[in-house]
Amino acid sequence: xxxxxxxxxxxxxxxxxxxxxxxxxxxxxxxxxxxxxxxxxxxxxxxxxxxxxxxxxxxxxxxxxxxxxxxxxxxxxxxxxxxxxxxxxxxxxxxxxxxxxxxxxxxxxxxxxxxxxxxxxxxxxxxxxxxxxxxxxxxxxxxxxxxxxxxxxxxxxxxxxxxxxxxxxxxxxxxxxxxxxxxxxxxxxxxxxxxxxxxxxxxxxxxxxxxxxxxxxxxxxxxxxxxxxxxxxxxxxxxxxxxxxxxxxxxxxxxxxxxxxxxx
Amino acid sequence: xxxxxxxxxxxxxxxxxxxxxxxxxxxxxxxxxxxxxxxxxxxxxxxxxxxxxxxxxxxxxxxxxxxxxxxxxxxxxxxxxxxxxxxxxxxxxxxxxxxxxxxxxxxxxxxxxxxxxxxxxxxxxxxxxxxxxxxxxxxxxxxxxxxxxxxxxxxxxxxxxxxxxxxxxxxxxxxxxxxxxxxxxxxxxxxxxxxxxxxxxxxxxxxxxxxxxxxxxxxxxxxxxxxxxxxxxxxxxxxxxxxxxxxxxxxxxxxxxxxxxxxx
Numbered sequence: 001x002x003x004x005x006x007x008x009x010x011x012x013x014x015x016x017x018x019x020x021x022x023x024x025x026x027x028x029x030x031x032x033x034x035x036x037x038x039x040x041x042x043x044x045x046x047x048x049x050x051x052x053x054x055x056x057x058x059x060x061x062x063x064x065x066x067x068x069x070x071x072x073x074x075x076x077x078x079x080x081x082x083x084x085x086x087x088x089x090x091x092x093x094x095x096x097x098x099x100x101x102x103x104x105x106x107x108x109x110x111x112x113x114x115x116x117x118x119x120x121x122x123x124x125x126x127x128x129x130x131x132x133x134x135x136x137x138x139x140x141x142x143x144x145x146x147x148x149x150x151x152x153x154x155x156x157x158x159x160x161x162x163x164x165x166x167x168x169x170x171x172x173x174x175x176x177x178x179x180x181x182x183x184x185x186x187x188x189x190x191x192x193x194x195x196x197x198x199x200x201x202x203x204x205x206x207x208x209x210x211x212x213x214x215x216x217x218x219x220x221x222x223x224x225x226x227x228x229x230x231x232x233x234x235x236x237x238x239x240x241x242x243x244x245x246x247x248x249x250x251x252x253x254x255x256x257x258x259x260x261x262x263x264x
Numbered sequence: 265x266x267x268x269x270x271x272x273x274x275x276x277x278x279x280x281x282x283x284x285x286x287x288x289x290x291x292x293x294x295x296x297x298x299x300x301x302x303x304x305x306x307x308x309x310x311x312x313x314x315x316x317x318x319x320x321x322x323x324x325x326x327x328x329x330x331x332x333x334x335x336x337x338x339x340x341x342x343x344x345x346x347x348x349x350x351x352x353x354x355x356x357x358x359x360x361x362x363x364x365x366x367x368x369x370x371x372x373x374x375x376x377x378x379x380x381x382x383x384x385x386x387x388x389x390x391x392x393x394x395x396x397x398x399x400x401x402x403x404x405x406x407x408x409x410x411x412x413x414x415x416x417x418x419x420x421x422x423x424x425x426x427x428x429x430x431x432x433x434x435x436x437x438x439x440x441x442x443x444x445x446x447x448x449x450x451x452x453x454x455x456x457x458x459x460x461x462x463x464x465x466x467x468x469x470x471x472x473x474x475x476x477x478x479x480x481x482x483x484x485x486x487x488x489x490x491x492x493x494x495x496x497x498x499x500x501x502x503x504x505x506x507x508x509x510x511x512x513x514x515x516x517x518x519x520x521x522x523x524x525x526x527x528x
Contacts, residue, residue, distance in 0.1 A: 014389045059390075079386075088392035122343070125278040126323070126394060128352035 004068040006102045007078070009034075009048075010094035011063045016129045016239070017089060021053040021063075030054070030090060034065070037085035041078065042071050051104045051111065051246040055198065057238030059130065061114070062093065064246040066104040110175065110191055110247040113200045116240045117186040117208075131185065132204075132240030138211030140179070140186060146210040147179040147188060149220035150203055157227040159203055160196035161235060170196055170227075179207065189244070198235050206233035268332040270366045271342070273298075273312075274358035275327045280393045280503070281353060284320040285327075294318070294354060298329070301349035305342065306335050315368045315375065315510040319462065321502030323394065325378070326357065328510040330368040374439065374455055374511040377464045380504045381450040381472075395449065396468075396504030402475030404443070404450060410474040411443040411452060413484035414467055421491040423467055424460035425499060434460055434491075443471065453508070462499050470497035 011034065019027035023035070031048055038046035051064045073081065075095045082092045118131035119138075157170035173193040180187055188204055206223065209215040215223075215233065223231045275298065283291035287299070295312055302310035315328045337345065339359045346356045382395035383402075421434035437457040444451055452468055470487065473479040479487075479497065487495045 012389050014392070083386060088387065088397075089389045091386050091389050093386055122347060122355050122357055123352065125276050125353045125355050128278070130390060133352075 004070050006066065006068050006098040006100055008096055008098040008102055008104070009065045009067070009082075009092055011060060011065060012091045012093050013060050013063070014089040014129060015054060015057050015059045018056065020056040020058070021050050030060075030063075031065075033086065033090055034082070034092075037082045038067060038069070040085055041073065041081050042069050049104050051108045052195070052243070054241075054243055055201075055238050058241045058243070059239075060243040062245045063243050064104050064108070064248070066098060066102050104246070107248050108194075108246050109249055110193060111195065112189065112191040112244040112246075113195070114242045114244045115188040115200060115204045115236065116242070117188070117204075118184060118240075119181075119186055120184040129239060130242075132237045134208065136212075138186075138208070139213060140181065140211065142213075142217055143186075143207045143211045144179045146207055146215070146217040146220050147177050147203075149217055150174055150177040150190070154224050155227055156196055156199055156224070158223050158229055158232045159199045159206070160229065161198035161202060162229070163197050172196065172199075177203070201236045201238070201241060202229075202232055202234075204236035204240070208236065209233035268334050270330065270332050270362040270364055272360055272362040272366055272368070273329045273331070273346075273356055275324060275329060276355045276357050277324050277327070278353040278393060279318060279321050279323045282320065284322065285314050285317040294324075294327075295329075297350065297354060298346070298356075301346045302331060302333070304349055305337065305345050306333050313368050315372045316459070316507070318507055319465075319502050319505075322505045322507065323503075324507040326509045327507050328368045328372070328512070330362060330366050368510070371512050372458070372510050373513055374457060375459065376453060376455040376508040376510075377459070378506045378508040379452040379454075379464060379468045379500065380506070381452070381468075382448060382504075383445075383450055384448040393503060394506075396501045398472070400476075402450070402472070403477060404445065404475065406477075406481055407450075407471045407475045408443045409481040410471055410479070410484050411441050411467075413481055414438055414441040414454070418488050419491055420460055420463055420488070422487050422493055422496045423463045423470070424493065425462035425466060426493070427461050436460065436463075441467070465500045465502070465505060466493075466496055466498075468500035468504070472500065473497035 013030055018030050021030045023029050023032040031050060035046055035048050038048060046067050046069065048065050048067045054060060078095045079092050116131040118127060118133040119135060121135050123133035151174045153173045155171050160170055172195065175191045177190045188207065190200055190203065210217060277294055282294050285294045287293050287296040295314060299310055299312050302312060310331050312329050312331045318324060342359045343356050380395040382391060382397040383399060385399050387397035415438045417437045419435050424434055436459065439455045441454045452471065454464055454467065474481060
């Protein structure tokens with residue numbers, strides 16, 4: 001029997017048609033769809049582990065997933081084979097051998113999410129699946145200030161929707177949290193060690209309450225201190241959310257090596 | 265009874281989910297969907313006339329349509345009401361009163377179509393609905409030359425798919441026909457007096473044959489002279505095609521008036 005090799009896959013997807021990442025009975029999911037394609041390549045069932053679950057309707061620019069395969073297929077062949085088997089709304093954008101034992105969730109050191117709020121008076125139909133259309137007045141400056149207040153090592157329990165595991169610690173490190181205008185889009189970007197269930201969408205829902213004047217930027221500290229989901233704003237719709245990138249220790253190492261090589 | 269007013273509507277749509285523009289029994293169409301929304305506003309059935317039919321899966325950046333309404337609703341109210349009623353993949357981007365008797369098809373003086381060929385090695389899932397993915401080698405320079413040969417006052421019967429009315433004249437004026445690279449996209453733009461059934465997609469299918477080396481730019485004249493559909497290339501897929509704009513005599517007049525006013 002051939003020895004199995006660990007793989008790291010990078011996936012981009014339009015999550016509109018899927019019931020989220022995780023395999024569920026009688027539902028079409030990203031994980032399930034990619035596992036089916038992997039099973040064709042491998043000739044037997046393959047278990048795929050994502051860096052985290054994305055909810056129904058949430059998209060990914062670069063989700064990372066791990067699996068082991070006995071197939072001796074080269075990386076470019078695997079990418080090509082999977083993209084032929086997958087529907088056009090899921091693409092494998094990269095694949096490479098990973099260190100033995102690589103686990104896309106356990107090994108992740110940081111994740112970045114992006115949330116796109118469409119501010120145009122009329123939402124272009126080509127962006128309807130990928131933005132949350134909100135043309136109504138918003139104090140965007142106050143939202144920017146409030147966004148910055150979400151960064152830090154904090155207990156984010158007020159921003160965790162029920163459905164997640166609240167027995168575990170709800171402390172997380174948010175390394176950066178910024179909101180900025182990009183033409184008609186108001187883009188919220190957040191990078192952190194990890195995120196609680198629906199935390200990013202609850203951040204955005206809260207920032208929208210600040211934009212509407214129902215909350216002030218100074219309320220963010222109070223909301224965090226309350227450790228009570230009822231204090232924060234509602235959950236923003238899934239369609240505006242993208243998992244933008246996932247970081248691993250070896251990326252830093254690889255980046256360092258590249259830096260050394262280029263300066264040599 | 266209130267007197268009816270003529271309206272000119274500009275529509276943008278993602279055609280993926282529709283069986284084209286024209287109302288058909290037991291099919292969801294753009295025309296039918298917009299007519300339903302208009303009927304709600306007007307309180308009775310409304311007939312909508314498009315500048316032309318778009319096929320199943322074809323998109324529009326700015327389709328123009330005409331109708332008459334007895335409702336005294338102001339333009340901004342009509343835009344808002346229709347966009348509330350319509351699904352997110354169809355938007356009314358503009359509406360205005362038109363001269364009495366305005367007919368979106370009969371009054372059109374020119375139309376511009378755009379066809380997007382995706383050249384990236386992997387098609388981003390967010391563009392899969394809006395581009396034709398063709399990552400294989402193409403002689404793009406030869407395609408550019410061939411594209412320019414399609415301009416002129418010609419008999420375009422070789423580029424008309426059956427299904428159109430070939431009893432009518434198949435002569436048309438193509439004012440401009442250009443192909444250019446825009447990052448990962450190869451974009452074909454064609455502006456003409458009018459287009460035969462599937463003519464733009466047949467142009468693109470033929471340009472792709474030139475790109476593959478199966479035809480030479482010099483073959484275009486021969487294909488045109490043959491007046492035979494079998495001489496041209498196959499029909500390119502619908503998903504890459506956008507109706508980009510429709511021109512009317514009053515636009516020139518309005519543009520001239522604006523120029524006079526701004527220089528006054």
